[in-house]
Amino acid sequence: MFLFVVRRLFFAVVLLLAVSVFTYLLFALLPTDPAALTCGIHCKPETVLANRIRLGYDKPVLEQYWQFLRGIFVGRDYGLGQTAFSCPAPSLGYSFNQHACVTSLIGETFPVTAFLAIGAFILWMIIGIGVGAIAALNKGKWQDRFATGFAAVGVSLPTFYIGLLVLFSVVIWFQILPFPSYESPLDNFSAFITAMILPWLVLAVLSAASYTRLTRNGMLEAMNEDFVRLGVAKGLRLRVILLRYVMRQALIPIVTIAGLDFAGLLGGAIITESVFSLPGMGRMSIRAVVDSDLPVLVGTTMVAAVFIVAANVIVDIAYGFLDPRVRVSS
C-alpha cells in the first residue's frame, strides 16, 4: 500500500510536469503577442520590443519555461530600477493586465471558487444520490421517469441558460431572494449564504443529474448481485441491505467520478461564476482569455491541473479503502 501511494505520487508529479510543458508550449506558440497586449492602443514597434524584453518574452520558449518552473520554487523578479518588483515563491508569473502576481490573484479568487465548489458538491451529492436512489427503488414508475428525465435535461442544458433562467425566475418573477452579491463568509455569513444559494443550486442540479443516473444504474446493478439476495435471505432489514450492500457497491464508481468532478470545479466554474458574478477563479480565467492574459491562463490551468491530478491520486487511494479487493491485491 505504501509503495502504491509512493508510485502514484511520483506519477502524479510527472503528469503535472507534462501538463505544465504542454500548457506552456500551447500558449507560447499562440499567435498572440503578450508584449503587444501590454502596449496599449497607440503601440509603437519599439515599445513592443522594449516590453517583450521587460517581460522576458524575447527569450526562447524553453528558457521561458525554465524561468516559469524556477519561479514556482524561488520566485521571480520583474523589471528594472524604480518600476522593479518581484513575485515571491511560489510564483506562477505576473499579470500585466491585472498588475499583480498570478499567485496572489489566485489566492484572492480561489476561496470564492472553493466555497462555491464545496457547497455545490454537498448539495449535488445529496440531490443526485437521493433522486437516483428514489428512481432505482421505483424503477419503471413515474418517480423513475421523472428522475431520468431530470437527469437528461440537467446533463445537457447549457449552464448559462439554466443559470439565467433560475436567476430571473427566483429573483425577479417570484422575488424569493435578493440579487446575489458575493460577500466573504467571514464578513457577512448570511449575505454569503444568500448570494451562494442560487449558484450552488444551479451547479448542484446540473451536476446532480449525472449522479442521479449513476446512482440509479449502480443501485439497480447492485440489486441484481447475488450477495444482495443472500443479504435478503439472511433476513437483514431493508435499510441495512440498502446501505451496506447496495449503496456500498453503487457508491464506488460515484466516489471516483465525484472526486474528479469536485477537482474540476475547484479549477473554476467558469459559466456559473460568470452568470452569478462571483469573483472566483473561473471568472478570472475567462477574463484572462478575453484579455489574452497568458500568465493568468497558464497559472489557472496549472492550478486546475494540480487539483485534477491530486483528486486522481486521492481517488485511487480511496478506492483501496472502499474496495478491499483493490487494497489487498495491490
Added chain:
Amino acid sequence: MTSTIDSVRDDGTGVPVTASIVGKSPRELAWNRFRKDKFALFAVGVIAFYIFVALFAPIICSALGISPTRLDGQALNDYGLPDGPFGNISTSHLLGVEPGTGRDILARLLYGARVSLMVGFIATFLTTTIGVVLGVVAGYKRGKIDAVIGRMTDLTLAFPSFLLIIALTRPFTQRLESIGVPEGNPARLTYIVLVLSLFGWVYVARVVRGQTLSLREREFVEAARSCGAGNSHIIFKELLPNLWAPVIVIVSLSLPGYVSTEATLSFLGLGMIAPAASWGVMLGDSVKYYRADPTYLFIPGIALIVLVLAFNIVGDAVRDALDPKGDRQNLL
C-alpha cells in the same frame, strides 16, 4: 436446435429469458423489444423530424417565404422590439421575430438546427470513433500499447478542458484559417468539432477499454483466438459487435452534450459568426429579452430540451433493449 438440460445458463432469478423467445439473434430480440417501447419510437420520430427540418431548412424556409437573414423592420416597433404580443407571432412569422432586427425566428431556428446538429453529430462521430478504436486496442492488446494510451488519457484528463477550449478558440481558428480552412464559420466549426473530439474521446475510450478487457476473456473470443483468428478479425468481428450497446448509450448522452457546448461557446461569443444562426447564438441572445420578449426566451430553449430528451429516451430504450437484465430482479 437441440437443447441439453443446461444448455443455457440459468440467470439466477429463473426468468427464462432465452426459453421464451427462441431462434432469434440478440439483435432481432433487441429490435423487437425496442419496437414495443412507444415512448422510444416517438422519440426516434422527434429526432428524425429534427434531422429532416435541418436538412431541408432552405426548402422549408422558401416554401414558407421566410429567411434567417432578411430584416423585417415592419415587424418591430420604434424601439426595435417585436411589434405585437408573444414576440409578434403572426402568419408571416410563425414563431415571431427576433428583437432588434426583425429576422424570422422559425427560419433561424431551422438554420440553427443545421449548425447545432452538425456539431453534435460530427463531434460525436469523431469522439466515438477515436474512443472506440483506442479503447479496443488498449483493452485488447494491453501491455505497452495500453500503457501509452492510458498515459494519453491521464494527460488529457489532467487539463481543465473547458478553459482550454475557450482559451484556444481564436488563436486556433486563425491557425486553421492560415492552413487553408475557409475563413469564418467553417474554421470556427472545424475548431469546435476538433477540440471537442480532442477532449471527448477519453470518456469513450475508458468505457470501451473496460468492456474490452472483460470481453476478451469471454469464451467466444477465446474460441476465435484458438481457431487462429487474427487480431483484426477478433477486434472487428468479435469485439466490436459486442461493444455497441455501451457505445450507443454514450452517444445518446454525449450528442446533446455537444450541442449544448456549442451553445455555451456561442454564448461566450466563440461560436457562430453573424449573421449565421445556431441555437447557441439564439439562446445567448434570447436570455437578454426575458422581460421584453419572453416568448423568444423560451423558443430555442424548448427546441433544445426536446432534442435532448428525445436522445436520452432513445438511448435508455436502446440500452434496455440490448440488456434485458434490466428487467429481471429485484428484491427491494
Added chain:
Amino acid sequence: MKKKSIFGAIGLGLVASVIAASCGGSSSSSSSGGAPKKGGTVHILSMGEQIAHLDPQRNYTGTDLAFAASTMQRTLTSYKYAEGDAGSEVTADLATDTGTVSNEGKTWAFTLGDGGTFEDGSAITCADVAYGVSRTFATDIITDGPTYAISYLDVADYPGPYKATADQQAAFDKAVNCVDKTITFNLKVPVADFNYTTTLTSFSPVPKALDTGEKYDMKPVSSGPYKIESYEIGKSLVLVRNDKWDQASDPIRHAYADSIVYEFGLDPSVIDERMIKDAGDDQFAVSESIQPENLPTIFDDEAFKSRRVDYYDPFVSYTNLSVKNLSCLDVRKALYLALDRDALRKAGGGPYTGDYADGFIKPALALDYAKSKMLDGLNSDGTANVEAAQAAMDAAKASCPDVAKHAADGLVYYYPDTPVWAKAIAIWIESEAKVGITIKGSPVEASKYWPTVMNPDTNYDIVRGGWAPDWANASTVIPELFATSGGFNLTRNADDPDYAAFDAAVTAAKADLDRASQGKKWQALNQYVVDRLWALPGTFLKSQSIWGSKVGNTYQWGPYGSFNFGELSINS
C-alpha cells in the same frame, strides 16, 4: 476621448452626456430638493471587470476620468461641478486660478493652492505635478493615456522618468519648470486652451517616492476626498474617505457619501433588473447604462420619472472607411446610400440611440458646429435609398472598376464581437447586398478591438468609430480623427488626392487663436470630410442612465457624459 468599455452596447446607444444638454427632450434631474446630506454608501453597478486605468497618466476614458477626477485625482484645473452648460466651464482645482498664458500661447503657468495633501498626509508640491506629467512619456509602461503632454511640451527624446539620463531629465525639467509653488509649462506650439488640457488626470500629481510604475494602476495615491480601501478586479473597488483631505483646500469637491463601492462584472441584464427593482442597497446605486431592450420598460413608466435620464452625451458614432482600399468616392457613396441606418438605429433602441449625425462635430460644440450638407439622395429618415445606391455603384463600375469589383467580392468589416454588434453586422450585410456589395464580417474580441484596428498591419475596409471631444474644441475632433497625425485616424486617407489640402487646412485651423474664426474653419473641415465620405456619419448619440431612489446629486456631467461620481449623495 474614448468611450467607456466596448463590451456592451458599443456605439449603439451607451453612456455619457453632453457638453451642453441644450437640445431638449430630457429634463435631467438633480436631486429631490434641499442640500445634499453627508454620509451613506453609493454603489456603482458596472458590467466592466475593472476600471480601465486608475493610474492618472493612463486614464483616458470618459466615465473613468469623471470617476477618478471627482474622487481621487485632483488636477490643476477642472470642469465645474455643475450640470448643463456650466459643467463645461473650466475652473481652478489644485491651482489657484485657471492658469496664466504668455509667450503667444506657448507658456502656461499655474500656481498651486495651499493645503493640498496626498493620502499619506504629505503636501502636494509642484514637483509632484511635474513628476506626474513626466510619467506620460514612459510609453512602454504608461500606456493608453492621452499624449498631449508629449505632443505639446517643448522637450525632445525624453523617455520618461524611469529611464531618463540626467541630461534628458534636465531637458524635461526645463520644459516643465517648478519655481516654488508655480509650475510653468513651455510648449512647442501655441495652445490657446491648454488649461482645458490640464483637466485631464494625466496632469495630476504623483509622489515620486510612492510611484510603483506598472502597479500604480491598482493603487494610485489619492489627492482627493476618497482613497482606495480595496480593489479587486472582477469584484469591486471600495473607496472610503481620505481623512487627510481638507475640504478647505479644495474649491470644488463636496464628497457627500462616506464611501463609494464600484461593483464589477455584473451581467448587463442583471444591472437593469436591479435598478428597476430598486430594493435594498440598490436604492443607493447608480448605473451608467441601460440595455436597449429595457429602455421602453423604464421610459414608458412614469414611476421611474424621478430616477432616469435620457440625454445627448458627447459622443458621435460613425463608420471609418479605409480610403486606401476604397479609393473611389462612388463606392463610398453607394455604401452610405444603401445602408439601412433606420434598422441600425432600431437595433440600438430606436429614438434612444440618438439622431442621425450630419458630420463628426456634435451641435453641442456650438462654436464649431454648423449643419452639414449631406450626400444627395441620402434619405433623411435613415432608410436605404437603394436606387441611388445602385446608381452610385453603376457609376463606380465605370469610373473605378477595380474598387467596385473589390466591393462586390467582399469588404472586410472588423467589428467587436458582442451580441449587439452581431446584429448590427447582419444589418450591414443585408443592406449592402441589395446593391451587390458584399460585407465580410470579421469579429474581433471586444477588448482587443481598438488595438487590433489601430495596428497598421490590419487590413480592413470598414471599422467602426466613436469619439467625443477631449474638451470643447473641435481641435480634439477633426485632427484626431482625420489627420494622419491624429490619435484615432482609422480612415487611412493619407494617399487621398484631397488629403494634402485637408492637412494644410487643419494646421491652419489649429494655429488660429481666434476662437470664432477657428470654429468656422472646423465647420468647413467637417463638411470637407462629409463630402469625401472618408468616414460615414452615424449618430449623435444619446445615453440613458438610471439611479436608485435614494441617490441624490445625480446630474450628468457634461464633458464626460456620466455621473459626477464624487458628488453623488445619499438622501435617506
Added chain:
Amino acid sequence: MTENSVPVLSVQNLRVSFDTQDGTVHAVDGVSFDAYAGETICIVGESGSGKSVMASSIMRLNNSSTATTEGRILVKGLDVLSASEEEVRGIRGSEVAMIFQDPMSALNPYFTVGKQIAEAYVVHHPGASKHEIHDVVLAMMIKVGIPSPEKRIDEYPHQFSGGMRQRIVIAIALINNPKILIADEPTTALDVTVQAQILDLMMSLQKEFGMTIILITHDLGVVAEVAQDVIVMYAGHIVEQSHVDALFHAPTHPYSWGLLGSVASYGDNKRGGLLTISGSPPSLISLPVGCSFHPRCAHSKGEGSVCMTDSPSLRSVGSDGSRSACHLADDVLVSVGRRGFRS
C-alpha cells in the same frame, strides 16, 4: 415416510408469473408439494423450468414489482406469501436458509467473511454480545471446515477459493440452525473435486442439524446420491414426483425419461451417445395447449388427442407413491420405463 406427519414446508398450488416487455411469463404454474423434517428433496429440470423461481418463492425472494405470486407456502404454519414483510424477515435465515449457485458472487465483497457470518447471526439474535458472536462464528467456521479460522475470520471473500467461499455461504446459512435449507445448484460453479466435498459437508451437517434440504440441481448423479424424493419440473409444472429409486428405475413421465437419457452415465442407448430431448423448451409466455411437453414428446398421440387438448394434472401412478403429470403415464410405465434403466 417420516416420523413426523406434519410437513415443515408445504407448497400449495404455487403460481408465479412475471410481467416482461414481451408478455407475461408463467414461470411456475400450479406447483404443490410437501417436505418433511430431515428429508432431502431434489428438484430437477431444464433451465427455465421454474425450479429456481419456485425455490426463491419459498423465501419470497422474487421481484415484488414484476412478479405475481399466488397459492400458499406454509413454513411452520405461516403462509410466507401473505405474511407481512416483518414476519417473512423473521423466517429468512432462521427457519429457512438458502445457498446460492455461485459462491464467487454470493458474498459481499466489501466486508470480512467473519462479519458476514456474524451479521446473519446478529439479525436473529439481537441481544448477542460481541464475545458470544465471535465464538459462534468461529465455531461455525470450524464446523464448515475452514482451516485456521482465527486468521481467516478477518479476511475478505476474494481471498478465499471457490470451495472455501461456498463453505462460508453454508456457514451463513446454518448459523441460525434453520429447519429448511434451500440449495440452488450449490456445486455447479465449483470444481468437480470440490463439489463432492461440499456435498459431503452438507449431508453431514444435515445429520447434525436435522434440517430439510431442498436441493435444486441438474446433476442426476448428485440426485442419486443424496435425494430421498425427486421432483421433476418442466415449463413451470411438476411433471413427476417420485422416490429417488422409483425415478431411476421407473420414470413415469416421458420427460423424466428424456432427462435420464441425456446424462452420460445413465445413457444406455444403442448408438452409445447421449440421448437427447428433441426440440427446445416452450415459450413460457404462450405454452402449448394441452400437455406442454407434447411437441417434444415421442409418445404424444396425434392431432385431437388428449395430449393436445387437456393439460394433465399430477396424479399418483404405480404402486411406489410416484406421481406423474402424463396422460399416458400408465402406458409409459409399461412401454418405456420398465424397459430401459437400471442404476
